[in-house]
Amino acid sequence: AQKVTQAQTEISVVEKEDVTLDCVYETRDTTYYLFWYKQPPSGELVFLIRRNSFDEQNEISGRYSWNFQKSTSSFNFTITASQVVDSAVYFCALSEYDGANNLFFGTGTRLTVIP
């Protein structure tokens, strides 16, 4: 069965610090997709990134970077030089290759960036 674990419930950092949000997943499928979403205080989840199971290249987008390691079933998210606007709940999610487009979400990590 599929499962997504975000062991960090809450993290607080001081502005400009780097922070890594952990995501560990379980699936029996060999083809799957991993996602990160951000939920700011306004409530609306915002899509950040998608990665398929055959693409283990790390990705960097500005201050955001993602590290995908199939060997450890992890898809971690790092924010460099954090800013107050990064304060949000971050969700990792898994979609298996069954065409259903259903997302299995982790429980989320609440990040607070202190000015």
Added chain:
Amino acid sequence: DVKVTQSSRYLVKRTGEKVFLECVQDMDHENMFWYRQDPGLGLRLIYFSYDVKMKEKGDIPEGYSVSREKKERFSLILESASTNQTSMYLCASSLGGYSSYNEQFFGPGTRLTVL
């Protein structure tokens, strides 16, 4: 930009009332989803729909039903609201086709309180 709107941001109902939560998307997406979000549990899928008049149960369908009479609109119905249905309800949509690749676009959520 995709826009997913939900009829209410906040809703207060009494136990036993019939409750309708409405969701509308404006990007001609085939797939639509209803989740509930609870602290420590992340997002859990209630129902989803691949097409007009089609619906599939998610992980926690008990106590809920849905209706999709038009492509752009997906309604969640609580036939007889109970206090354990107090939660944040999130609607999402995505492109159709048999693909687990597509990201979902979320509405702002409805925070429902059942007294």
